[in-house]
Amino acid sequence: MNQFIKKFVQIAxxxxxxxxxxxxxxxxxxxxxxxxxxxxxxxxxxxQDCANQKNSISYNELPASKEFTVYLNFHNNTPGHIxxxxxxxxxxxxxxxxxxxxxxxxxGSGASTITxxxxxxxxxxxxxxxxxxxxxxxxxxxxxxxxPCTGTFxxxxxxxxxxxxxSNAPIGTLHYFNANEGGWCDQGYVFAKFKIVDTTVxxxxxxxxxxxxxxxxxxxxxxxxxxxxxxAGTYQDTQDTQTQWRWxxxxxxxGATTSCSAAKQTINQPEYSxxxxxxxxxxxxxxxxxxxxxxxxxxxxxxxxxxxxxxxDSYCIQNVGPKPAPQTQSCSGTPSEDTxxxxxxxxxxxxxxxxxxxxxxxxxxxxxxxxxLGTNSNNLTCSSNNKYFPYDFNINRNAGDMFSYTFxxxxxxxxxxxxxxxxxxxxxxxxxxxxxxxxxKKASSNENHVEIVTEAPQSVTKTTADLCANLVxxxxxxxxxxxxxxxxxxxxxxETPTHQRYAxxxxxxxxxxxxxxxxxxxxxxxxxxxxxxxxxxxxSGSGSYDPGEAPIIITDDPTNVxxxxxxxxxxxxxxxxSGTCWFEYGRTANLGSQTRSYSVGSGYGTCVHNFTNLAAxxxxxxxxxxxxxxxxxxGGIKCFTTPGTTYTGGGTVYVPPRVxxxxxxxxxxLSALGLGLSLVRLNIDDHNDVVxxxxxxxxxxxxxxxxxxxxxxxxxxxxxxxxxxxxxxxRGRINPEDNSILYMISDLRSGERGELxxxxxxxxxxxGTALTAQAxxxxxxPINFAQENALDFDINDVGTRIAGVxxxxxxxxxxxxxGWLVILxxxxxxxxxxxxxxxxxxxxxxxxxxxxxxxxxxxPNFNPRPQDDYYNxxxxxxx
Numbered sequence: 001m002n003q004f005i006k007k008f009v010q011i012a013x014x015x016x017x018x019x020x021x022x023x024x025x026x027x028x029x030x031x032x033x034x035x036x037x038x039x040x041x042x043x044x045x046x047x048q049d050c051a052n053q054k055n056s057i058s059y060n061e062l063p064a065s066k067e068f069t070v071y072l073n074f075h076n077n078t079p080g081h082i083x084x085x086x087x088x089x090x091x092x093x094x095x096x097x098x099x100x101x102x103x104x105x106x107x108g109s110g111a112s113t114i115t116x117x118x119x120x121x122x123x124x125x126x127x128x129x130x131x132x133x134x135x136x137x138x139x140x141x142x143x144x145x146x147x148p149c150t151g152t153f154x155x156x157x158x159x160x161x162x163x164x165x166x167s168n169a170p171i172g173t174l175h176y177f178n179a180n181e182g183g184w185c186d187q188g189y190v191f192a193k194f195k196i197v198d199t200t201v202x203x204x205x206x207x208x209x210x211x212x213x214x215x216x217x218x219x220x221x222x223x224x225x226x227x228x229x230x231x232a233g234t235y236q237d238t239q240d241t242q243t244q245w246r247w248x249x250x251x252x253x254x255g256a257t258t259s260c261s262a263a264k265q266t267i268n269q270p271e272y273s274x275x276x277x278x279x280x281x282x283x284x285x286x287x288x289x290x291x292x293x294x295x296x297x298x299x300x301x302x303x304x305x306x307x308x309x310x311x312x313d314s315y316c317i318q319n320v321g322p323k324p325a326p327q328t329q330s331c332s333g334t335p336s337e338d339t340x341x342x343x344x345x346x347x348x349x350x351x352x353x354x355x356x357x358x359x360x361x362x363x364x365x366x367x368x369x370x371x372x373l374g375t376n377s378n379n380l381t382c383s384s385n386n387k388y389f390p391y392d393f394n395i396n397r398n399a400g401d402m403f404s405y406t407f408x409x410x411x412x413x414x415x416x417x418x419x420x421x422x423x424x425x426x427x428x429x430x431x432x433x434x435x436x437x438x439x440x441k442k443a444s445s446n447e448n449h450v451e452i453v454t455e456a457p458q459s460v461t462k463t464t465a466d467l468c469a470n471l472v473x474x475x476x477x478x479x480x481x482x483x484x485x486x487x488x489x490x491x492x493x494x495e496t497p498t499h500q501r502y503a504x505x506x507x508x509x510x511x512x513x514x515x516x517x518x519x520x521x522x523x524x525x526x527x528x529x530x531x532x533x534x535x536x537x538x539x540s541g542s543g544s545y546d547p548g549e550a551p552i553i554i555t556d557d558p559t560n561v562x563x564x565x566x567x568x569x570x571x572x573x574x575x576x577x578s579g580t581c582w583f584e585y586g587r588t589a590n591l592g593s594q595t596r597s598y599s600v601g602s603g604y605g606t607c608v609h610n611f612t613n614l615a616a617x618x619x620x621x622x623x624x625x626x627x628x629x630x631x632x633x634x635g636g637i638k639c640f641t642t643p644g645t646t647y648t649g650g651g652t653v654y655v656p657p658r659v660x661x662x663x664x665x666x667x668x669x670l671s672a673l674g675l676g677l678s679l680v681r682l683n684i685d686d687h688n689d690v691v692x693x694x695x696x697x698x699x700x701x702x703x704x705x706x707x708x709x710x711x712x713x714x715x716x717x718x719x720x721x722x723x724x725x726x727x728x729x730x731r732g733r734i735n736p737e738d739n740s741i742l743y744m745i746s747d748l749r750s751g752e753r754g755e756l757x758x759x760x761x762x763x764x765x766x767x768g769t770a771l772t773a774q775a776x777x778x779x780x781x782p783i784n785f786a787q788e789n790a791l792d793f794d795i796n797d798v799g800t801r802i803a804g805v806x807x808x809x810x811x812x813x814x815x816x817x818x819g820w821l822v823i824l825x826x827x828x829x830x831x832x833x834x835x836x837x838x839x840x841x842x843x844x845x846x847x848x849x850x851x852x853x854x855x856x857x858x859x860p861n862f863n864p865r866p867q868d869d870y871y872n873x874x875x876x877x878x879x
Contacts, residue, residue: 027080040104040116059122066196072104075187076174082108085171087190094128128197135162138188209233209249211260219265221245274319275367275396284331293324340364340426344433346477352414356406359422368425382423415442454530462515468507469523485521536629553626555635563616570607570624579628581607617644636786679707682790684775690799704753714745714779721771728759
């Protein structure tokens, strides 16, 4: 309708037969200002203009805060004023149904009231909806020509104000739409943020009390609290008997209570444990010494074990196993692997008031381990009084065995540094580990000392995959890690087993996957999960593939723009065997719709779509998208305006398209963009002007962040000429299909630089041809999220080797083409001068002969030849 009015007004102006005043016409709100979503939309959580997203969302999509936003997009698309314009959002504040409806309303004087709805689904069985905040924002005040719209809002653009009641969001006066200005004036949105509160009352699950089992006899009560006495439930001490230590584990939430006991140690019957130890080394015989295993008995008391006692071997054979064979070593050699060696590992499970100390046996064996701890590293020895024994300190441990001690909550001070070391009893005495430290967390601290990144998967088959991650920062100690994964269509996550690890790259295998299915996965620690990645299992066969880097795509300028159509273009790098590309589009930078998809192959390529059925004189924004088994990538947003049509007596005149610059944030500080338009300086050079067949070349690629902002996920591709075989690369992955190197730069901080070297062997190209190497660095501008690229080239002429010197088709390699032109011109001038001198000499000789000159004595009877026979007239070039 509004297109008809525009054309009608244009015809009236051209013919001069009709004058229409904008205020004289009735005004209306556009019922679908953002495309096909109406004017009421909903989004999970966004602080800026995220309208035109969805008409419905699920409760499961909401973030942890359970907040979401309802938008009312308004636009006066007729030539009349709308005064007293206002928005209204109606909703149920509580309920028990599975969905809730939000009704948006736009009203104003001189315009019809319109309504639209958006819903939230999969709600809890009982819920409340609370209004959080809201504001009205007018987005556009300029025509497509860049001039202010007629009758705009006063004050600084963008015009915005808050409201406290979603049922009354005053907008103000929306001035008329002037068709001659060619823009969308006085449009914007109402932003209303809400929060869902789950009021469902769930009865807690009953927990039955469960005892910790104690075998053997004890001289004192072994269980004194929940941690040591109960596997489930709460600890409660009860009356002991003459033969038993007694306590009970009380059930929780109606669960059963269980009585527990341990046998008392009778008089003269202490508790013993047995382990094989080693005697002292014997005397050297033929430079060989020997030691034998001996049975050691350890008595367990209230303050820790006493010194081991050598007893009859039958005790260890009965309780531990067969006696080990004797050990021998060279008297002049270094201590054997059986010499006890202890390692102190980093602390884990660090909280405000507790931590877990860890140690490991590197070599030898021991059956007596403990830790010492203090607030100062000085004088921290294994003989210190503050010893902490693991509950199983007295079992036999060999090389590779771990041991640990966990401080209960409240044992340590918050925000404090502690030092500790592991200790163990060997045959020859106490062996200490190194001293390490840790720091407890601050009280009510939200500090995150751990950073983990989800990496590309490996070895994907029909039903299995190796999911990988990189623990970038471990906070100084081992961290519990796992990987969560699910089908792309599912809502719940499955988890791999957890592992304690230090910083580094790792992979975990998952099985039981469905073939030809897309999956989402992410790496996790107790402090949170990293961003997700995707992959797709094979559809057939028994082989596997190793996914590479995520795909790259660039939105190129649309071509062949007409009043009713255009050609959309994109350039991609799949980084995979195949993929799918398409375009997202809309009448604003918020997009909202997409074209059909196209299958693409490996390597570089272009994605093209014939964009038809467009409206004349209309703004359109587009963005290229690509998806492979390694993930989905989007290019930057490009906007263009279709040309209008003007009708004259002679036919139709097409108005050329106008260039439209859409800025999401016009307050960008251009000084932050670095030196020039690119954020990155990129260079490639092999330090040669001319190369020859069989020559070894080395390309150096350097990059530097020359801006004041940090960049993430940069993708570098270096393409080497096909006539040069890549022999080495210091970084990245060689792609033999197009003779390139692909390298992912996870982050590039302000002022940071990096380099990559590539070795190559020149083949047998044609002499005189040019070999061009190209480096391309793709990244996303964090200010406006536009896809940007840095490019550089290195060009070599192909020559040959002459007497050990590299020469091109024009000569020596260090002389340019212009230099050779100058040399050739000089040689030509010298030739002309020499020829002139030669002719002058010949003329002088001819004149001498004419005068009777003879350079030799004339023989007798010599008669000179007649002079006119040859030299008269003078013809120096004759004969």
